[in-house]
Amino acid sequence: MSTAPHLRIGEVSRRTGVSVDLLRAWEKRYGVLSPGRSEGGFRLYSEDDVERVRAMQVHLGQGLAAAQAARLALESEVRVVSSGSADLVSRDRAELEEALALFAEVRANAAFDRLLATLTLDALLTDVLLPYLHDLGDAWERGDVTVAQEHFASNIIRGRLLGLARGWGAGVGPHALLACPPGELHDLGLIAFGLALRSRGWRITFLGQDTPIPSVQEHVRVLQPDSVVLAAAEAGPLNDSLPELRELAAGVPVSLAGAGATASLAREAGATLLSGDPIAEAQRLTNGRAPGSPKTAPGSPKT
Amino acid sequence: MSTAPHLRIGEVSRRTGVSVDLLRAWEKRYGVLSPGRSEGGFRLYSEDDVERVRAMQVHLGQGLAAAQAARLALESEVRVVSSGSADLVSRDRAELEEALALFAEVRANAAFDRLLATLTLDALLTDVLLPYLHDLGDAWERGDVTVAQEHFASNIIRGRLLGLARGWGAGVGPHALLACPPGELHDLGLIAFGLALRSRGWRITFLGQDTPIPSVQEHVRVLQPDSVVLAAAEAGPLNDSLPELRELAAGVPVSLAGAGATASLAREAGATLLSGDPIAEAQRLTNGRAPGSPKTAPGSPKT
Amino acid sequence: MSTAPHLRIGEVSRRTGVSVDLLRAWEKRYGVLSPGRSEGGFRLYSEDDVERVRAMQVHLGQGLAAAQAARLALESEVRVVSSGSADLVSRDRAELEEALALFAEVRANAAFDRLLATLTLDALLTDVLLPYLHDLGDAWERGDVTVAQEHFASNIIRGRLLGLARGWGAGVGPHALLACPPGELHDLGLIAFGLALRSRGWRITFLGQDTPIPSVQEHVRVLQPDSVVLAAAEAGPLNDSLPELRELAAGVPVSLAGAGATASLAREAGATLLSGDPIAEAQRLTNGRAPGSPKTAPGSPKT
DNA sequence: ATAGGTTTTGTCAAGCTTTTGTACAT
DNA sequence: ATGTACAAAAGCTTGACAAAACCTAT
Numbered sequence: 011m012s013t014a015p016h017l018r019i020g021e022v023s024r025r026t027g028v029s030v031d032l033l034r035a036w037e038k039r040y041g042v043l044s045p046g047r048s049e050g051g052f053r054l055y056s057e058d059d060v061e062r063v064r065a066m067q068v069h070l071g072q073g074l075a076a077a078q079a080a081r082l083a084l085e086s087e088v089r090v091v092s093s094g095s096a097d098l099v100s101r102d103r104a105e106l107e108e109a110l111a112l113f114a115e116v117r118a119n120a121a122f123d124r125l126l127a128t129l130t131l132d133a134l135l136t137d138v139l140l141p142y143l144h145d146l147g148d149a150w151e152r153g154d155v156t157v158a159q160e161h162f163a164s165n166i167i168r169g170r171l172l173g174l175a176r177g178w179g180a181g182v183g184p185h186a187l188l189a190c191p192p193g194e195l196h197d198l199g200l201i202a203f204g205l206a207l208r209s210r211g212w213r214i215t216f217l218g219q220d221t222p223i224p225s226v227q228e229h230v231r232v233l234q235p236d237s238v239v240l241a242a243a244e245a246g247p248l249n250d251s252l253p254e255l256r257e258l259a260a261g262v263p264v265s266l267a268g269a270g271a272t273a274s275l276a277r278e279a280g281a282t283l284l285s286g287d288p289i290a291e292a293q294r295l296t297n298g299r300a301p302g303s304p305k306t307a308p309g310s311p312k313t
Numbered sequence: 314m315s316t317a318p319h320l321r322i323g324e325v326s327r328r329t330g331v332s333v334d335l336l337r338a339w340e341k342r343y344g345v346l347s348p349g350r351s352e353g354g355f356r357l358y359s360e361d362d363v364e365r366v367r368a369m370q371v372h373l374g375q376g377l378a379a380a381q382a383a384r385l386a387l388e389s390e391v392r393v394v395s396s397g398s399a400d401l402v403s404r405d406r407a408e409l410e411e412a413l414a415l416f417a418e419v420r421a422n423a424a425f426d427r428l429l430a431t432l433t434l435d436a437l438l439t440d441v442l443l444p445y446l447h448d449l450g451d452a453w454e455r456g457d458v459t460v461a462q463e464h465f466a467s468n469i470i471r472g473r474l475l476g477l478a479r480g481w482g483a484g485v486g487p488h489a490l491l492a493c494p495p496g497e498l499h500d501l502g503l504i505a506f507g508l509a510l511r512s513r514g515w516r517i518t519f520l521g522q523d524t525p526i527p528s529v530q531e532h533v534r535v536l537q538p539d540s541v542v543l544a545a546a547e548a549g550p551l552n553d554s555l556p557e558l559r560e561l562a563a564g565v566p567v568s569l570a571g572a573g574a575t576a577s578l579a580r581e582a583g584a585t586l587l588s589g590d591p592i593a594e595a596q597r598l599t600n601g602r603a604p605g606s607p608k609t610a611p612g613s614p615k616t
Numbered sequence: 617m618s619t620a621p622h623l624r625i626g627e628v629s630r631r632t633g634v635s636v637d638l639l640r641a642w643e644k645r646y647g648v649l650s651p652g653r654s655e656g657g658f659r660l661y662s663e664d665d666v667e668r669v670r671a672m673q674v675h676l677g678q679g680l681a682a683a684q685a686a687r688l689a690l691e692s693e694v695r696v697v698s699s700g701s702a703d704l705v706s707r708d709r710a711e712l713e714e715a716l717a718l719f720a721e722v723r724a725n726a727a728f729d730r731l732l733a734t735l736t737l738d739a740l741l742t743d744v745l746l747p748y749l750h751d752l753g754d755a756w757e758r759g760d761v762t763v764a765q766e767h768f769a770s771n772i773i774r775g776r777l778l779g780l781a782r783g784w785g786a787g788v789g790p791h792a793l794l795a796c797p798p799g800e801l802h803d804l805g806l807i808a809f810g811l812a813l814r815s816r817g818w819r820i821t822f823l824g825q826d827t828p829i830p831s832v833q834e835h836v837r838v839l840q841p842d843s844v845v846l847a848a849a850e851a852g853p854l855n856d857s858l859p860e861l862r863e864l865a866a867g868v869p870v871s872l873a874g875a876g877a878t879a880s881l882a883r884e885a886g887a888t889l890l891s892g893d894p895i896a897e898a899q900r901l902t903n904g905r906a907p908g909s910p911k912t913a914p915g916s917p918k919t
Numbered sequence: 920a921t922a923g924g925t926t927t928t929g930t931c932a933a934g935c936t937t938t939t940g941t942a943c944a945t
Numbered sequence: 946a947t948g949t950a951c952a953a954a955a956g957c958t959t960g961a962c963a964a965a966a967c968c969t970a971t
Contacts, residue, residue: 016684018927020966024679030967031920048683050926052967113518113536115482123729130783157528161492161520169479172472176736179418181817182902183789189464195498195523211787211817215416217464220498225460233416296788322946334941337946342939354946376630378955379939380654381622388620426739430705437704476733477704485673486633514631514670600630624938626955636956637930645928656937658956681966682928 015046015054022055026063033063040080042066099128103138110163111155118166131174131209135202136289139167143198147243164198171201175216178204183211186295187235189221191255193247199268199288200241206292223254230262237263237295239284242270248279255279267291318349318357325358329366336366343383345369376600402431406441413466414458421469434477434512438505439592442470446501450546467501474504478519481507486514489598490538492524494558496550502571502591503544509595526557533565540566540598542587545573551582558582570594621652621660628661632669639669646686648672704734709744716769717761724772737780737815741808742895745773749804753849770804777807784810784820792901793841795823795832797861799853805874805894806847812898829860836868843869843901845890848876854885861885873897 023030034053037043042062045053062083069079102124109117125134146163149155188204190197197218204214215233217226223240230238238258242248248255248270258264259280266276267284276283284291326333337356340346345365348356365386372382405427412420428437449466452458491507493500500521507517518536520529526543533541541561545551551558551573561567562583569579570587579586587594629636640659643649648668651659668689675685708730715723731740752769755761794810796803803825810820821839823832836844844864848854854861854876864870865886872882873890882889890897 014687016680016688018681018684018966019968021679021681034968048926048967050967051969052681052926054684113482113532115518116480119479127779132783156531157525158492158520158532161522161524162518165475165519165521169472169475172468173476173479173733176422176472176476177419177738177815179416180815181789183787183817189461209783209786211789211819213817215418215465216468217461218468219464221464222460228459229416229461332941335939338940341947356946376627377622378624378627378658381624381660385622422736423738426736426743429703429734430739430743431703433703479730479733485670485677514666624955625957635930638928640957641929654937654956656956658937 015056017055019053025060042080042083113162122170132289178208178214181213183213184236185213187215187238189217189226190219191240191242191247191251192220192222194242195219196243203288206289210296223251227258239265241268243268244270318359320358322356345383345386416465425473435592481511481517484516486516487539488516490518490541492520492529493522494543494545494550494554495523495525497545498522499546506591509592513599526554530561542568544571546571547573621662623661625659631666648686648689719768728776738895784814787819789817789819790842791819793821793844795827796825797846797848797853797857798826798828800848801825802849809894812895816902829857833864845871847874849874850876854881
């Protein structure tokens, strides 16, 4: 795949770390590079040339003499595989983390795209995003991460997850209503849970952060979901809503999730506890319901 | 719809803020206006003429020269053209509102899709989303809308806006850092503002809800934004951060926006007040930038 | 998509941060810009010109020299910010088409990503991809497009659609088996149909191009799908398989789709005809399965 | 690596014209 | 109200210049 030559020698030097003089020397002595020329005679290199310089560097690093390195670089057109392909995912994960820490939106999105292209949604959530969010929470508590960094990262991830969530209310599957109790602002785990449910055929209605239980109650009557899931990162918000939770759980299956949900709390509220990670619990919920076929096919909203 | 001409030049001047002399000059030079005449020879303008003057002002505000502004004001005769499709737009807008009120995610997204296919970003924001959010806030205060409905709608819209926002940190333009002060959870207007800035060539870093000012401060040093914008729906959060705001504003241009930002607050903080709607203010901020002062020198090699 | 030129040089400078002198120099030296002129000789730039300046800036930022940056900007290898006045979707759609026609894979993917971020999957399919594929077919028949171009575009789109399709076999919804009859190679419409079904909660098994009906038959016995859909762009392949089709349709609901499916053919085969576009038919099939009326929620539709 | 020459590119200046808001006289 | 005048702001062209980046050859 040849690209038009458009890099001057200084930029090639900057990109590879090889001095301009040396670049010219390699060209003359070994013919590794054959740049075009500008009208006035300046060398113009292509991206491929940069690759070839990199290849030279790799070979030199392996102890070969320059002449041999050059021959190899020319002959085999070795692509530099900077790390094993098995590790591609963890590389992208690292890239994502670094980009988010540096406020580099574009890099973060690119890494996200690559991950999305390599992994299934389940794998992306369980192996990358949820661990990352977990670590982020820890780092935040330890003060290793500023609030601004945490916010920036959350907003990027929220945007991407909501993008994946688009349309999750459609279809014929069972219907889950998701919300965080009053005072609870961490909704990312809940979105992840919704996505996992979605990919198993559920329909999702998402209310998000800081939703009063009576308001949930009110709409349960109308929407008739098959399940209501409330998530909180700490016990406080759930505890504060305990009476209303009990009332809610009397009319519809309620599950509590997130680090704030405990067995005793669930028991007192008459709710189910989802203690594992979102994906596992989504699987469990789905298996519990209908191993194979959807229970009912409630009408889908028209259009 | 043409109305009978009945406005004398002084009234037109008063309504538009354009001096009498200038109105006559525009008429003669560009033919933007063609007023009738009273018996005694006084100019008599119609409402349409006033609209046309307003159109000129809009274009001038966008940095066009008078001659070009006039041509556009005459050519596009925007009212007529868009009122044909205005029906369609308002239908889609109504559909969007109804779907959001009914938790009909799919219908809401479909309406949003149609709006995206008909409108420019500016029009979508100014004519549909911002008014809708405004109304929603009012309805919420009056209790005409439940918390769950408000949350559901916000999350859908947030998801779509963040989708449009993807990549807004890239590029070469001036750089704005956006955040809501501690305690402030309404970030949609700020996202809209970010989008408007983006479409005018700015780069955006978005921190969102509930961001402590010292954390903003810290990253301002690193990111060196050209402008920091803080938005709040009520005065409280901004007031509470006043001392830190002042300190922040000492080192970087700070603007305050949203219903919670007042002139006196801005003055005390040493910040600029953005009092208008997000799109207008984005325009203003862009025009306000000094001409011919390219901040970024060519060839910034760092990522 | 050219807009009328109406920006004077100062405004362009203000918007891009490039000095007026430099703008004139770039015009003269590299021809990056070709502004119109006012009556008195002032340069008048269009919005597209502004974009081209931005493209230059991006390339400069990557370390290219001005001359080369200009060449790239002219070849429009990079589209930067969408700032123009066109609506949001048609811009990216045009970009996608151009990129596909020019074998510019990176650009095409970038445009696809933007569309995916802005639109719903349904909208992406109905408003962008399916019309595009249709036009492409026409252009191919007229000879306006080379085989290579058609292949390139198809493969890119197939890759992206299959990426979206990942995991479409999982879950609890009804199960559809999709295939093209022997001799039929056009599977893109069928993939689109599968995606539309998927987003409505179905599980998909996709057999693809050129599948012998007995093989479908066999899968049906094992997988017990709720529906089998066969698609063909011309009548031939379906006709040739008529006897086997009849046999297949005796054991499982079969639908025929694509331009090659006719009412009479469907009748003879004992199959249903899906005559509309994939998305509409997916909706119909879904509604057909779940005849329960949509539960309409009250709430406050009015504001 | 150094020396001596060339190309590239951003910026500036001088002198003149166009555009446009405002002012003034009739 | 009309017509003319005017000055500031913004543009135009040509030509030149200097710093940075490159070239070849020693």
